[in-house]
Amino acid sequence: MTDAALPRRQPIALRFPSVMIFLAILALFTVGVTILSEGFGIGVISTSFIKTLGKTLCLCLVALAMDLVWGYCGILSLGHMAFFGLGGYAIGMWLMYARTEIIVLESLSAAPLPPTPTEVSDGIASQIFGVVGASEFPPVWAFAHSLPLQLLAVVLVPGLLALVFGWLAFRSRVTGVYLSILTQAMTLALSLHLFQNDSGLRGNNGLSGLQNIPGLSDTPQSTVSIWFFWASAVALGLGYLLCAWVVSGKFGSVIRAIRDDEARVRFLGYPVEAFKLAIFTLTAVIAGIAGALYYPQAGIINPAEIAPIASIYLAVWVAIGGRGRLYGAVIGAAFVSLVSTWFTGGQAPDINLGFYTINWVDWWTVLLGVSFVCVTLFAPKGIGGLVDILIDRKSPSRHGADLGPDQGALREQEAEK
Amino acid sequence: MSTLLEVSGVSVSFDGFKAINNLSFQIAERELRAVIGPNGAGKTTFMDIITGKTKPDEGRVIYGEKSVSLLKMSESKIAQAGVGRKFQRPTVFEDQSVFDNLMMALKKTRSPLAVLFFKPASEDNDKVAALAEQIGLSAALYRKSGELSHGQKQWLEIGMLLAQDPRLLLVDEPAAGMTPSEREHTTDILREAAKTRAVVVVEHDMEFVRRLNCKVTVLHEGSVLAEGSLDHVTKNQQVIEVYLGR
Numbered sequence: 114m115t116d117a118a119l120p121r122r123q124p125i126a127l128r129f130p131s132v133m134i135f136l137a138i139l140a141l142f143t144v145g146v147t148i149l150s151e152g153f154g155i156g157v158i159s160t161s162f163i164k165t166l167g168k169t170l171c172l173c174l175v176a177l178a179m180d181l182v183w184g185y186c187g188i189l190s191l192g193h194m195a196f197f198g199l200g201g202y203a204i205g206m207w208l209m210y211a212r213t214e215i216i217v218l219e220s221l222s223a224a225p226l227p228p229t230p231t232e233v234s235d236g237i238a239s240q241i242f243g244v245v246g247a248s249e250f251p252p253v254w255a256f257a258h259s260l261p262l263q264l265l266a267v268v269l270v271p272g273l274l275a276l277v278f279g280w281l282a283f284r285s286r287v288t289g290v291y292l293s294i295l296t297q298a299m300t301l302a303l304s305l306h307l308f309q310n311d312s313g314l315r316g317n318n319g320l321s322g323l324q325n326i327p328g329l330s331d332t333p334q335s336t337v338s339i340w341f342f343w344a345s346a347v348a349l350g351l352g353y354l355l356c357a358w359v360v361s362g363k364f365g366s367v368i369r370a371i372r373d374d375e376a377r378v379r380f381l382g383y384p385v386e387a388f389k390l391a392i393f394t395l396t397a398v399i400a401g402i403a404g405a406l407y408y409p410q411a412g413i414i415n416p417a418e419i420a421p422i423a424s425i426y427l428a429v430w431v432a433i434g435g436r437g438r439l440y441g442a443v444i445g446a447a448f449v450s451l452v453s454t455w456f457t458g459g460q461a462p463d464i465n466l467g468f469y470t471i472n473w474v475d476w477w478t479v480l481l482g483v484s485f486v487c488v489t490l491f492a493p494k495g496i497g498g499l500v501d502i503l504i505d506r507k508s509p510s511r512h513g514a515d516l517g518p519d520q521g522a523l524r525e526q527e528a529e530k
Numbered sequence: 531m532s533t534l535l536e537v538s539g540v541s542v543s544f545d546g547f548k549a550i551n552n553l554s555f556q557i558a559e560r561e562l563r564a565v566i567g568p569n570g571a572g573k574t575t576f577m578d579i580i581t582g583k584t585k586p587d588e589g590r591v592i593y594g595e596k597s598v599s600l601l602k603m604s605e606s607k608i609a610q611a612g613v614g615r616k617f618q619r620p621t622v623f624e625d626q627s628v629f630d631n632l633m634m635a636l637k638k639t640r641s642p643l644a645v646l647f648f649k650p651a652s653e654d655n656d657k658v659a660a661l662a663e664q665i666g667l668s669a670a671l672y673r674k675s676g677e678l679s680h681g682q683k684q685w686l687e688i689g690m691l692l693a694q695d696p697r698l699l700l701v702d703e704p705a706a707g708m709t710p711s712e713r714e715h716t717t718d719i720l721r722e723a724a725k726t727r728a729v730v731v732v733e734h735d736m737e738f739v740r741r742l743n744c745k746v747t748v749l750h751e752g753s754v755l756a757e758g759s760l761d762h763v764t765k766n767q768q769v770i771e772v773y774l775g776r
Contacts, residue, residue: 364646366630370623377621380581381694382609383640391642509676516625516676528625530674 132357135440136350143346150342152335163338164324164410169450170345171407172430174352176446177439178396178403179427184436185360186392187372187521189289191424192296195303196271196397198419200404202307203270205320205414206254207263211327213237214258244318251313267405268398275397276390283386283393288375289520297421307416319415323408341410348406349443352399356439359395368392373517429485435497437527444496453477493526501529532595534559534728535698540579540589541752549575550586551752559697562724564739564760565732567749568772573732574618576749577700581615582608593698610640614696618703620683624676628667628686631675632658635690657693665689666715681712688719699729705738717741736760748772 148154150163158166175197182188217236221228228236239248256262282295310316326337359365370378371385379385408414427446434445455461456477464471473480488495494508501507507530516523537555541548550572557563567573578584580591582605591600593611600608609615622631636654638644650658662668665685670678675686684704691699701720705713720742723729733739739746739760746763748755750772756763763769 359646362646363633363648363650364642366623366626366634367645369625370634373623373625374621376583376605377617377623379605380609380615381635381640381690382606383645384604384606384642388642388645391646509674511676517623523625528674528676530677 129357129361131438131440132353135353135443139346139350139353143343146342147339150335150339152333152337152339160335160338163335163342165451165454167338167342167345167410168407169447170342170349171403171410172450173443173446174345174349174403174406175400176427176430176434176442177349177352177356178399179431180436180439180442181356181359181399182392182396183428183521184431184438184442185365185372186368186389187375187519188389188393189293189428189521190296190393190396191293191421191428192300193396193400194423194427195300195419196275196400197404197407198303198414198416198423199271199274200267200401201408201411201414201418202314202320203263203266203401204405205323205408206257206266206314207260208323208325208327208409209241209320210237210254210257211260212322212325213240215327215330216240242315245310245316247311251311253313264405267401271397271401271404272394275394279390279393283389286386297424300419300424301421304416304419304421307419317415317417319413319418320408321413323414324410324412326409338410341406345406345410348402352403353439353443355399360439369523373515373519373522375519429481432485433488433495435495435527437523438497438500440500441495441497448496449481453481456480493524506530532559533557534561534594535580536590536592537576537580538590538592540586540591542575542579542584542586548752550579553589553749553753555747555754557698557728557730559728560724560726562721562729562742562744563731564742564744564746565730565749566734566736566739566746567755570751571749572752573749574702575752577615577702577730577732580608580698580700581605581613606640609694609696612695612697614691614694614699616687616691616699616701616704618706620680620687622675622678622683622686622690624674626675627672628662628675628678629658629671631686632661632689632693635693637693637695661689661693664692664719681708684708684712684716685719688716692719692723697727699723699727701729701731703733704731705733705735713738714741736764 146158146163146166149157151158151160152163175193179190179193182190182193214233214237217233217240221232221236234250235248238250242248256266278299282292287295306312307314308317314320324334324337329337360368367378367383367388371388375385430445430449431442432445433449434443435441456473459474461473463473492498494501508526509528509530511525513525515525516528533556535557537553540550540553542550553572553576565573565576575584579586580600582600582603585601592598593600593613598611603611623634633650633654636657638648659668659671662671665688667682667686667689670682675683678686684707688704704716704720708716717738720729720731731742745758746760747757748763748769755772756766756769
C-alpha cells in the first residue's frame with residue numbers, strides 16, 4: 114500500500130465543498146439583502162422584513178447547534194431553546210438597564226441637585242420592576258449595568274446550565290427518549306420559573322424594548338436592523354465553519370460513532386460521557402449566542418419563548434431540513450420559519466371549501482405537523498435530500514436496517530452509500 | 531510468565547439466576563487461551579465482567595503488574611488500560627469508512643480535547659494502512675464499513691482491536707459465519723497477536739479451537755469445569771457429559 118492512496122491533508126474548504134458553497138450563498142444573500150434594504154440600499158425590502166430575515170439567520174444558527182447535538186451525536190435534546198432564551202435574557206438585561214438608565218438620568222437632570230447613584234439606581238429599578246410591583250434590583254441583575262459582563266453571561270449562563278444538566282444526565286447514562294423528556298422538563302421548569310413575578314426577570318412581561326439600542330437613539334431602526342442582520346450573518350457563517358470543523362476529522366468520527374453505537378465506543382476506550390457533555394455544552398453556547406442576536410431584533414423576550422414547544426419546533430426544523438448534514442439544518446430552519454411567518458402573518462390566502470374556510474393562521478400548525486410526519490415517514494433525508502438527488506448520491510441498501518443499535522442511529526435512508 | 535489477569539471467586543446473578551458462580555481464572559502475559567462451553571455457560575457474562583459492562587456481586591478482578599482492580603473502573607478506563615474486546619456479532623461503525631474505523635481505534639489519547647485537535651501524522655496513516663493489509667482490507671480502505679461482507683466486518687473488528695494495541699484481547703466467537711479459508715486466516719491473526727499480548731478466545735467450534743493449539747478452559751454453569759490442553763479436557767468425563775450427555 115503506497116501513501117498515494119491515503120487522503121492528503123487538503124484545506125478544509127476543498128475537503129468540504131458544501132462549506133464553501135454555503136458561505137458563498139450566505140455572502141451573496143447578505144449583500145443582496147443589504148442592497149435591497151431601506152437602510153443601506155434601494156428600499157425594496159421593508160425594515161420589518163429585514164428584521165425577520167435577521168432573526169431567521171439566528172434561528173438557522175440555533176438549528177446548526179441542534180443538528181450537531183442530535184444529527185451528529187444522536188442526543189435528541191428537546192431543550193435547546195432554553196439556552197437560546199437564556200442568551201436573549203442575558204443581553205436583554207443590559208439593553209433594558211442601559212436604556213432605562215438614560216431615560217432616568219434625563220428626567221433627573223431637571224432637578225436642582227445632581228442625582229446620587231442611589232437615586233439613579235432606584236429610579237431605574239422602579240422603572241423596570243414597577244410592572245411586577247417591585248422597586249429593587251433582584252440579585253440576578255447584579256451585572257446588568259455592564260455590557261462586557263452581560264456578554265460574558267450570554268456564553269456562560271447557557272454553557273454552565275448545559276454543563277451541570279448534561280453532567281448529571283449523562284453520568285447516569287440517561288439516553289434516548291428519557292433524555293429527551295428530561296430536557297423538556299428542564300426547559301419547562303425554567304420557563305415556569307421565569308413566569309413568576311419574583312423570578313427577577315419581570316415574570317410574564319419579560320423584557321421589552323430591546324430593539325432600542327442604548328446610545329443609538331438617533332440612528333434609525335432601518336440602519337440598526339441592517340447592522341444586526343450583518344452580525345447575524347457573520348455569526349451564522351462562523352458558526353457553520355466551527356460546526357464543520359468539529360464534525361470533520363476524528364472528533365466527528367467519534368461523535369457519529371456515539372450516535373450509532375455508544376457501547377462500542379466505550380469499549381474502544383473513549384469516555385463517551387465526556388464527549389456528549391462537550392457537544393451538549395458547545396451547542397448550548399452556540400444557542401445562547403444565537404439568542405443574544407435574535408432578541409434585540411425581535412424587541413421582546415418573555416418566558417413563553419422557552420416553553421417546551423419551542424424546542425420541539427427546533428427538532429422539527431432540523432428533521433424537515435435533513436439531520437446529520439449541516440446545510441440541512443440551515444435549510445430546514447430558514448424554510449420552515451419563513452413559511453411559518455407567511456402563513457401566520459395572514460398573508461396566505463384562505464381556502465374556501467364552501468362548507469368551511471381554511472384559515473391558515475389556525476391551520477398552519479396542522480400543516481406543519483402533517484409535513485413533519487410525511488418527511489419522517491417518506492423522506493427521512495428531508496429537504497437536504499434533494500441535494501443527494503442532484504449529485505446522484507445514493508443510500509445504501511440494507512433491507513431496512515439502521516446503521517447502529519442506538520435510538521439516535523442513522524436510518525438506512527438517511528445514510529449515504 | 532507473570533500473571534496479567536486474575537479473576538478470583540467471582541459470582542454474578544441476574545434475578546436469582548447465577549450466570550457466574552464462584553469463577554476463578556488466570557491468564558499470563560502473551561498467552562493464548564481458548565474458552566469453550568455449552569450455551570449459557572456464562573462465557574459472554576465472563577467477558578462482560580472483565581470489560582466492566584457487568585459488575586459482579588462478589589469476587590475480585592485484578593489486572594496488570596500494579597494489580598489494579600478492574601471492578602471500580604468504567605468501561606472506557608478499562609479499555610484504556612489495555613483490555614480490548616471483540617463482540618460476538620461484528621460491531622463496526624457502519625456509516626464510516628474502514629479507514630475512519632481503524633483511525634478511531636488507533637491507540638491515542640482519548641480525551642475530547644485531544645481528539646478535537648488530533649491530526650493524523652504520516653506514521654498514523656502508515657499504521658492504518660499496515661493494519662488494513664494485515665486484515666486483507668487494503669482495497670476497501672475508503673469503503674463504508676456497512677458495505678463489507680460479514681467476514682470482512684469480523685476482520686475489520688479484529689483490525690480495530692489490534693489498532694487499540696491492547697495487552698489483553700478478549701475475542702468472542704471470531705470465526706462465526708466465516709468460510710473455511712477465512713477461518714484459517716483468522717487463526718493466523720490470533721496466533722500472531724498472542725505473540726505480543728494475552729488473547730482469550732471464546733469459541734463453540736472445536737475444530738477452530740484445535741487449530742489454535744493452546745490451553746483450553748471449559749466453562750459450565752458459570753464455573754470452570756476443566757482446564758488443560760484440548761486433548762486433556764476432551765478426555766475429561768464431566769466435559770463429555772456436558773457436551774454430549776444431555
